[in-house]
Amino acid sequence: MAMKTPAFLRHAVVLLVAAACALPAHAERIKDLAQVGGVRGNALVGYGLVVGLDNSGDRTSQAPFTVQSLKNMLGELGVNVPANVNPQLKNVAAVAIHAELPPFAKPGQTIDITVSSIGNAVSLRGGSLLMAPLKGADGQVYAIAQGNLVVGGFGAQGKDGSRVSVNVPSVGRVPNGATVERALPDVFDGSGEITLNLHHNDFTTVARMVSALNNTFGEGAARAVDGVTVAVQAPTDPGARIGLLARIENIELSPGTAPAKVVVNSRTGTVVIGSQVRVSPAAIAHGSLTVTVSESTQISQPNAFAGGQTVAAPQSSITASNEGSRMFRFDGGATLDEIVRAVNEVGAAPGDLIAILEALKQAGALSAELEVI
Structure with a gap:
């Protein structure tokens, strides 16, 4: 005899059960439960220029800071660019650089960096990041970044303005792209x-x-x-x-058991019910509520000799029905397995399930924290 798929599953509600059976607590290492105080990574951020792009860089008319940065860099290298000259570059892009400095990092070691366009560059593919300092929250320079970008995205644009892209071509990474120049204080x-x-x-x-x-x-x-x-x-x-x-x-x-919690994602219909969740005695009525709204237009045509105007008047009709109502009951101290079985039998849709859980919590019958994300 073929098994019938519950209506709850036919509505594509994903019900994830956390520890469906009350298993004994398992042992875990302290390494997996805690971290040593002070042993942590630190965020680094910087600004730089990516050059060598294939006509996919910043349009300088809309990103003037790219030209300004290029002039400043060339000035430091001894190249004097007249102030009234604004080169129209398409192979240069202004980028933001960020990385994480791991704990105990020492000068000379390398870290990975992520490079993101902050102008209107179409793609960073094939570009090279010029030397740029990376600073910490204290304003000190902790690393120097430079290298060739690895871009996973791809984009193409036609002369008529049509454009197609795969992933995000305006973000890239440079493996081992920054060299640590300053060590963190000893923890x-x-x-x-x-x-x-x-x-x-x-x-x-x-x-x-x-x-x-x-x-x-x-x-x-x-x-x-x-x-x-x-x-x-x-x-x-x-x-x-x-x-x-x-x-x-x-x-x-053996760590302590997690608190009783029900997590509901109202956008996807995902529901996670912890194994410690219990329900007090409660009865729930569930019915499929259908609301129909129909719109029509009524034309009012005046008499030919009345001198009036034709008027179009919108007409709205709203009907609601609540059919197939069912009721199910939870005994005191109902377990997770009993809750899942009862909800499956009633055939609740995602919105209905969330409403049921919220009503149980409001009535004081759900012995768990209800978190909606």
């Missing part, structure tokens, strides 16, 4: 503690992490600072700290 300042910051606030996980660290290194080795931070006693010698962190990040523990 291992020699203080007596190392802090571990959880990726997500969870008091249960913090308590279990403190317990695991104390069991490994002795009582009092670790302490909880708040719901995110754990402080660990550490030696002042940098080499000894590295060895300590290598041991810490491989310690395993």
